């Protein structure tokens with residue numbers, strides 16, 4: 519039996535469940551429960567918050583998982599990546615107030631920036647030679663400038679409409695992300711065999727979609 523961790527409810531959930539089903543795996547999806555067992559493959563599915571998935575897979579609480587690269591890399595666990603999955607594409611971007619002038623990234627020197635991704639942001643700023651004051655907050659990052667909490671924000675964007683509706687303007691792409699399959703690095707022979715079977719099926723699904 520191999521244990522897969524997926525997001526319980528959010529922007530990764532539907533496509534994660536769909537991928538498993540497209541691999542020919544049947545299960546009763548009751549997301550009110552924390553876990554479920556597949557009926558035709560030795561697979562157990564755990565439903566978790568996305569932020570907890572990399573750590574659980576690293577620790578072996580789950581054997582494999584599906585998570586966004588933004589969360590995985592922020593947590594410093596990109597070494598767990600097995601396969602890019604091509605859904606939940608988004609980017610981590612810097613945005614400033616619509617009326618602010620922004621000639622280039624040096625405009626952020628000495629400014630305060632609110633984000634839920636301090637490590638990815640710090641890495642970007644360092645690569646640009648910019649020093650800023652990073653405020654880590656866990657949610658509603660986009661309202662920070664309007665309430666005077668920060669000069670700029672660094673947040674996840676897909677269409678950009680949330681930024682615009684909060685009076686913000688996207689100025690830099692910090693990180694590009696999609697969903698990835700991750701695996702514990704000491705799976706053992708039997709679980710590795712099951713992972714290879716799953717990968718084989720996922721690749722067939724991806725080929726059929728091209």
Ligand code: ATP
Nearest residue numbers: 528529530567568569586588606607608674675676
């Ligand atoms: P949880 O309750 O599990 O912690 P969350 O609120 O942190 O959920 P979601 O907003 O559901 O997370 O986003 C989960 C992941 O989906 C993000 O980490 C990112 O990889 C991706 N994602 C986020 N926003 C978008 C978007 N607008 N479009 C596509 N994918 C996105």
Ligand code: ZN
Nearest residue numbers: 567568569570
């Ligand atoms: Zn989360």
